[in-house]
Amino acid sequence: MSNRENNFPPLPKFIPLRPCFYQNFEDEIPSQHRPLVLRIYHLWIFYCISLIVNLVACLAWWIAGGSGVNFGLALLWLVMFSPCGYVCWFRPAYKAFRSDSSFNFMAFFFICGVQFVLSVVQAIGISGWGACGWLAAVTFFSYNVGAAIVMLFPAVMFTVSALATALALIKVHRLYRRAGCSFQKAQDEWHSGTWKKPPTHEEQYSNFSGPSLPQYPTVPSYPAAGQWP
Numbered sequence: 068m069s070n071r072e073n074n075f076p077p078l079p080k081f082i083p084l085r086p087c088f089y090q091n092f093e094d095e096i097p098s099q100h101r102p103l104v105l106r107i108y109h110l111w112i113f114y115c116i117s118l119i120v121n122l123v124a125c126l127a128w129w130i131a132g133g134s135g136v137n138f139g140l141a142l143l144w145l146v147m148f149s150p151c152g153y154v155c156w157f158r159p160a161y162k163a164f165r166s167d168s169s170f171n172f173m174a175f176f177f178i179c180g181v182q183f184v185l186s187v188v189q190a191i192g193i194s195g196w197g198a199c200g201w202l203a204a205v206t207f208f209s210y211n212v213g214a215a216i217v218m219l220f221p222a223v224m225f226t227v228s229a230l231a232t233a234l235a236l237i238k239v240h241r242l243y244r245r246a247g248c249s250f251q252k253a254q255d256e257w258h259s260g261t262w263k264k265p266p267t268h269e270e271q272y273s274n275f276s277g278p279s280l281p282q283y284p285t286v287p288s289y290p291a292a293g294q295w296p
Contacts, residue, residue, distance in 0.1 A: 071089050072086075073085065073086040073087055073089045074088075074090065074091075075088045075090050076088075088158070092104060092108075095161075095165045100164045103164070103235075103239070104164050108161075110228070110231050110232065110235060111152050111156075111157045113227070113231070114148075114152060114182075115149045115152070117224040117225055117228055118141070118148060119145060121141050121198060121224075123217070124141075124217050124218045124221045125137045125140075127213075127214045127218065128207065128214055128217075130214070132211065133194075133207070133214075134195065136195055136197070137194070137196075137197050137198075137199075137203075139197070140195075140196065140197025140198075141199075143197065144197055144198070156178040156179040159171040159175040160179075163175055172243050176236065179235065182232055183233055186228045186232055188200075189221075189225040190225035192222055199220075199222060200221070200225060201222045201226075203218060203222075204219045
């Protein structure tokens with residue numbers, strides 16, 4: 068388990084950088100939770116694509132007469148929120164289901180809740196915030212119809228992202244309650260330090276330290292013939 072090499076992100080060999088994380092859904096995530104974790108992973112990918120589309124829409128908005136501040140902020144959001152989304156809310160969900168970690172469940176609920184609020188704000192689309200949402204797209208129809216139509220694409224995608232994030236939070240919370248996780252367990256993981264690298268299901272079974280049978284069976288000794296009472 069300790070000799071596994073990091074494989075994410077899958078960088079080309081000519082780039083002098085190495086992957087930072089190891090993820091393997093087949094080996095590390097229990098089969099009953101694997102579809103949900105894969106959906107959360109695809110949700111992160113969809114949100115990254117939404118940020119790319121938003122950058123293109125902000126460029127069209129700028130060319131059609133809008134403010135260049137929106138394009139600059141859209142570029143900043145893409146560079147910042149793409150890796151932060153993977154590290155801050157997908158990885159906690161991955162590690163939570165990998166090892167039944169209450170601390171990572173709590174981290175996912177808090178940060179993904181912030182992600183939901185962010186998606187809602189981006190779907191609304193306040194001018195000057197770097198997001199082509201519904202408000203920005205609809206109000207720009209009176210200035211340039213072509214650019215406004217392009218701006219509708221990220222508005223729809225941010226809306227879908229917000230709804231999918233809310234559904235993911237609800238489903239994970241239901242499993243969290245059924246699994247018996249609690250805030251007290253999260254505190255125990257924090258104090259013990261196991262939240263940094265929680266053991267996988269395989270490691271939990273291999274590290275079992277309960278009562279076991281002796282290595283060799285104990286042979287009873289009987290008294291010699293004629294010595295019985």
